[in-house]
Amino acid sequence: MTNERLPSDISREMEVQLEHLQNNIAKLQLSVKEKDCCILHEFEELNKLFKHIHNRTATYYLQLYLEPYTEFMDTLTTACQQLSEKRHGALIAVKRENPIESLVHSGIPLHAKLSSSLLEAVFYPGNPLHDGGIIIEKDTIISAGNIFPTSLYYNGKEKEKLGTRHRAAIGLSEVSDAMILVVSEETGRISFALEGNLYPIQPGLS
Template identity: 35%
Template sequence: MDNLQLWDFRFIDFVDVFLVAILLYYIYKLVKGTVAINIFIGILIVYLVWRLTDYLNMVMLYSIFDGFMKVGIIALIVVFQPEIRKFLLMVGSTKIGGKRNIFKNFKFLKNDDPTTTDVDAIINACNRMASTNTGALIVIERNNNLDFLTNTGDEMNILVSQPIIESIFFKNSPLHDGAIIIDNNVVKATRVILPVNNEKNIPERFGLRHRAAVGITEKTDALAIAVSEENGQISYLKNGEFVMFKDTDELTAKIKEDLT
């Protein structure tokens, strides 16, 4: 009973539990809403069966699962290569001092203040541009710092508004090429060159603008909105995937939810 006393719980044990909680939170953020969650569950089931066969002394089954588990780390690296890359980038570029830092990501540590990004202005601008088939690519920064991309374009410090976004992507504007990066309701850069995804198969009707949106949302936790110059279609991308929505009201609600 002495080993179960509360006083035996040392400060370093609290730190240990807290760090594990942060690690699990980041893993959850990486696999949530992606096919990786199903792979992760499958690996967990295999692990539990491996432990069960060992406990029940089922020699043949245990030897099979044991062989699988011995090379499991290599399989994990191969299967979860994009997620591992994104995890390392997330840890390395998390804005510790920012509004959405790692501590405020936990419900009991963050306040209930709504996002400061004017999502309504962004979507209204996208609607206007879509009606005139004006191409646009908007990247909204979240936890991962995108400063490594701003030097590929023109650094700015402009408060987000509907007229500002429309004027940036106006066809005769010198700033309309490339993407803009928005952070904390400020356009921090224009004419940004984003990494293009050439591996994922996306419909042929989508061009480089959408491949760039896929690429940046795969490699970071940023959100991307693309307006097609060909047909005026608005696309929303997160985690390298196209997010389906019925109308722009639903899209606005989704983005606001993803920014909290």
Template identity: 40%
Template structure:
């Protein structure tokens, strides 16, 4: 029977069937992304490629070896990844298997926020100057290239160590991309706005400057007063309290805001020297 002769409902059912299969494949890829299962998939792909090439060029020995590896490989996968398979089945039973990718992204984002909160609180109490810029939609690769590439997992300890005075990386900005420390000692453009108080130093002008050309969120810790400020969309919010800083940064960076989130309270605009 020709495809065009199929009834309309059968035609639609085939389309839905294909879309569902692709959706499941996509979700499975999102689940294994960033886990050790990715390396396993790469290894399987290499074995299949070698088997395909050996079949074309009639390499009988290699073909038989790879054929046996594939034959027994599935049993090995079940044994090696037994904990991961069990965990996936448990999530399937709870109906959470397809929400894992988004929840993982949200967990990573919240982990990054906690690292920033802890590091900023530590540095503010000890008046350690800091400049941390978090990339959002607008790419910041041009500014990353001006610094020292790190590509490290975000942690409070790493951020604190970077900004310890008289260390090689403390002078400049840290740029965070996709929940990772992309680079340190980066140069950011200075704002030329005449509305910035002259009592503010280079860090604050750089924070405002980068917020004028990107949609990034930038945090500044003053080394003179320990005051914490935040910039976004060319605006400088100065001398934020600990609670207000957490509230603002969470509102701007967390992917999904729960119903329990409190709307931002008024921001503290005290004129206080914090260059």
């Protein structure tokens, strides 16, 4: 990846928030031995702060990797959020510099304008295309129901604990520069794959 370093303003913001998180954790560590009452509220506040930091960073990287290649980033993120909340699995490849059609198989041509409602319809359980992946180029859904290449290993370990969509997302990212968004049907977790790595965007909803 290129230009991965956070801009100075975001970096400073992260430093402040992480320091705040560390201070809160330190306070909680001290209170564990001292408090006689339930401390679940404190854990919930820490969880909210961590999610805020994570989401802020994830938003930056999504913009970095997607905005140069589509003007519909908000449409994509909205669709993924809706699919996540409904626990509808999804696999979406966004073309960047290089073509990827020769790397996938069995896609049904759509050539339809990208919209959140169409993405949700394609990945609705029971739709014949919902188990495959979508290919997006700029503002167009090129095809749906595609079979992406998969690989057996991730960071040197077997991918047996990863679902089929996640293995396919990683597999395509290993052989192309595409960015692949994936929504877990089991947990609602949203991630993206790029250059053979899988990055969480949003925690699961379990």
